[in-house]
Amino acid sequence: MNDIQPAPSLVKYSNPILISNSQKKQIKQQPPSNTEDILNAILLPREFNHQKNQLQMQCVSPAPSTKQDVLELQDKLDKWLQQRQARETGLCPIREELYSQCFDELIRQITINCAERGMLLVTVRNEVRMVIQTYQTLYASSIAFGMRKFLSEEEKKAEYRLRIKQLDQECSELQRQVESLEQKLLDTKQQDEIKRQQTKEAHADIVSQLKADIKAKVNGDLEKILTGQKKLPDKK
Numbered sequence: 001m002n003d004i005q006p007a008p009s010l011v012k013y014s015n016p017i018l019i020s021n022s023q024k025k026q027i028k029q030q031p032p033s034n035t036e037d038i039l040n041a042i043l044l045p046r047e048f049n050h051q052k053n054q055l056q057m058q059c060v061s062p063a064p065s066t067k068q069d070v071l072e073l074q075d076k077l078d079k080w081l082q083q084r085q086a087r088e089t090g091l092c093p094i095r096e097e098l099y100s101q102c103f104d105e106l107i108r109q110i111t112i113n114c115a116e117r118g119m120l121l122v123t124v125r126n127e128v129r130m131v132i133q134t135y136q137t138l139y140a141s142s143i144a145f146g147m148r149k150f151l152s153e154e155e156k157k158a159e160y161r162l163r164i165k166q167l168d169q170e171c172s173e174l175q176r177q178v179e180s181l182e183q184k185l186l187d188t189k190q191q192d193e194i195k196r197q198q199t200k201e202a203h204a205d206i207v208s209q210l211k212a213d214i215k216a217k218v219n220g221d222l223e224k225i226l227t228g229q230k231k232l233p234d235k236k
Contacts, residue, residue: 010073010101010104011104012108013059013061018054019055019056035062036059038111038115039108040059043108045057061108065108069109073102073106084098096132100129104125106121
């Protein structure tokens with residue numbers, strides 16, 4: 001079985017050592033008494049399996065750091081950010097991980113010189129991480145809410161589109177009915193006009209016929225009267 005090596009980190013670690021489960025329990029039960037114990041308490045040792053399932057532990061290095069170490073840490077941080085293609089702005093898990101390792105390394109360096117200062121920095125680090133996790137939770141919640149809202153609006157949009165299509169069809173049907181009624185009204189007007197004209201002509205014919213009949217009757221009666229007067233004897 002191949003060795004399982006821990007992931008590279010910006011935190012400076014000592015060489016790994018073999019450790020048994022009983023030794024592991026004893027280390028966890030011992031309260032921190034010196035600088036190394038404090039370092040192991042605030043920056044937990046890394047554990048990984050060696051070949052033949054042998055457990056190895058790697059603690060953070062208790063060696064003091066120099067100004068050159070700080071400069072090398074800065075160079076390594078910039079190099080790893082570029083190599084791992086971390087984003088410069090916005091949320092980026094890679095950038096967050098590397099800056100967290102860098103901050104842990106600074107805590108290690110400061111704790112070696114002043115344990116109290118290192119403990120205070122650990123408190124600050126934990127508080128910052130808690131705030132970041134809170135913001136990440138809020139961000140995830142807002143994304144989920146936005147997605148639900150988007151899906152809801154998309155569903156409503158589909159309903160609105162279907163309703164608009166139905167209303168367009170109803171409008172088209174009503175428009176056809178309006179056109180049909182207008183055509184019927186026009187036809188009715190034309191028929192009424194034709195009937196009125198026919199009635200007017202028939203009435204004019206009747207009036208003309210009545211006038212002709214009256215005139216003929218008057219002429220006949222007048223002719224009878226005149227004829228009767230001619231037949232009467234002359235009085236002497």
